[in-house]
Structures are given as C-alpha cells and as structure tokens.
Amino acid sequence: MQKFLQSLELFEEDERKKLAIFTALAFSQKLSGLPPETVLHPLLKDNLVAKGLVLSFITDFFKEYLVDNSLDDLISILKRGKMEDNLLDFFPTTKRTPEALSEHFTKEGLLQLVEYNEKKTFEVKLKEMKSSLTTQIAEEADVTEVIETVKQHVKDAKFPDIEVVRILWDVLMDAVQWSGKNQQQNANSALRQVKTWAKLLNAFCTSGKLELELVYKVQVQCYEDAKLMKLFPEIIKSLYDQDVLAEDTILHWFAKGTNLKGRQNFVKSLEPFVKWLEEAEEEE
Numbered sequence: 001m002q003k004f005l006q007s008l009e010l011f012e013e014d015e016r017k018k019l020a021i022f023t024a025l026a027f028s029q030k031l032s033g034l035p036p037e038t039v040l041h042p043l044l045k046d047n048l049v050a051k052g053l054v055l056s057f058i059t060d061f062f063k064e065y066l067v068d069n070s071l072d073d074l075i076s077i078l079k080r081g082k083m084e085d086n087l088l089d090f091f092p093t094t095k096r097t098p099e100a101l102s103e104h105f106t107k108e109g110l111l112q113l114v115e116y117n118e119k120k121t122f123e124v125k126l127k128e129m130k131s132s133l134t135t136q137i138a139e140e141a142d143v144t145e146v147i148e149t150v151k152q153h154v155k156d157a158k159f160p161d162i163e164v165v166r167i168l169w170d171v172l173m174d175a176v177q178w179s180g181k182n183q184q185q186n187a188n189s190a191l192r193q194v195k196t197w198a199k200l201l202n203a204f205c206t207s208g209k210l211e212l213e214l215v216y217k218v219q220v221q222c223y224e225d226a227k228l229m230k231l232f233p234e235i236i237k238s239l240y241d242q243d244v245l246a247e248d249t250i251l252h253w254f255a256k257g258t259n260l261k262g263r264q265n266f267v268k269s270l271e272p273f274v275k276w277l278e279e280a281e282e283e284e
Contacts, residue, residue, distance in 0.1 A: 002042045008053045016053065020060035027077060028068055036081030043090070050092050058090045059108050071112050085124075087117060125157035126167065133171045143199045150204065162213050164204050169217040172197055178227060186227050191238045198242030211249040214239070216259045223262035232262075233269045240273075247277050 005023075008016055023039065043054045065074055078084040088096045091104075098121060105114045132153065136146045154164055176193050179185040194201075205211045215236065222232040239245040254274050257263060 005042045021064045024064035036077045040081040129153040137175045194238045201244045215253045
C-alpha cells in the first residue's frame, strides 16, 4: 500500500481516484489492517504534494469515506494518523492557507470538514490568546502593551467582539488570588483587579451591546461561584466608576436583562445603586 501511495505520479488520474476509493473502502470496512499513519504519512512526499496529487487523492479519499461513515469516524482516523491538526500539509506550499483549505473542501462538498476545521482552528487561536494574556497579566505588563497584544490576536484570528469581552473577563478573574473564606479579601481582590485593568476592558467594551455582555459575564460568574455571589453589585459599581459600563447599560440590564441566572437576587442587590443612578440623573 505504501509503495502505491508514494508512486501516485505513475498512475493516470482515474487510476489515482480508484486507489483513493479503494483506500477509503478498506478503512471503512476495516480491511486494511494498517495504522492510519502508515497510510497518510507516506503521501507527504514533497514532489507529490507540490503537484497537487496528494490533495486530489486525499479529497477523493475523504469523499468516499464519508459516504458510509460519520465525520467523527474520519476525524478519528486523522487523529490516529496525527494529521487532524495538519490538513494544510496535504496542500501545495503556495496554497497552504486556511482560506484555501476552506475554499477547496467547500467546493468539493466537504462543508462539514471545513466547519470542523474552522472550529478547531478557532479554539487553538483562542487558547493562544488566553495564554498570552495570562502571562502578561501575571507579569503585570503595561496595559497599553496588553491592549496591543489583544488587538493583534483579534486581527489574526478574526475573533468576534463579544468573544473578546468574554475572554478578557475570564482571564482577569482567573488571575485573581482568591481567599477561601475571607469574603472581604475576595471583594478587595476583585475590585482591585477591575481598577487595575479597567483601561483594558474599556478598550474592547466599545458599545452598549458589548458592555451588556460584560454585565452578563459578571452575573454568570457571581451566580456560579459561591465566593462571588455577594460581590455582584460592588463589581458593577466599580466597572461604572472606572467608566467601563455606562449608566444606560446598567439600567437596561436592571429593567430588561435576559439572563436568568441569579437575576432575581442580583436585581435586588443592585437596587440601591440603581436608585442612586436614577436620582442623580433626575438632579441633573
């Protein structure tokens, strides 16, 4: 089998297609007896890849295999063959871009593979950004430098604005040194973190919609983490004091917030602050 795969250029196009179909059927019916890596890796000869023969072969292989098998089955083969994260290796070097991969497999009717790969790539880049942020925050890097790091990751990965806000809050709160039982110490730590990194949050909470998403993040975290349950109003007030949240955003959440996690308790705890906001507005 390996000898055939490494000699693709000696076959005519229809013969290569038949070989791809035969290989797919062998895996589909578990007849090959070969570990996937002994089939997939021999394909990666530079001259075969450069001529596009490998991409053509593997495309026919994918299409035939998915006739009677699920995408999960195909991913399992790719994982065992150590190719799940390296689909671009099947492409000629001049076409080794995520855009080229998506365009090619979409055109070939393999949209589910494209969607899987895009999701996988997104998760990897998300993890990379979280890692970079975590390191910079732990090292107490200058906030301007951190903002530029986030902007570069957003540009490279095309992260949605809402996803960026969620990540920022998660990373900031994960970096807090929480106390097991000292509620006041936890409150001080959380509020100190908000104040320290307010400029970072401000740089990416650039609309009412994004500010509201941040409120929801705070709400869910305070609901799910017992030690933060009573800190919701203090955190919201601090975000307001640091000009991260606008008054309109807070009032909108108070009156029309759609996330129900702990909402009843949080609305009640925020009432004094909301009342103060409304009275201040009336005085103006």
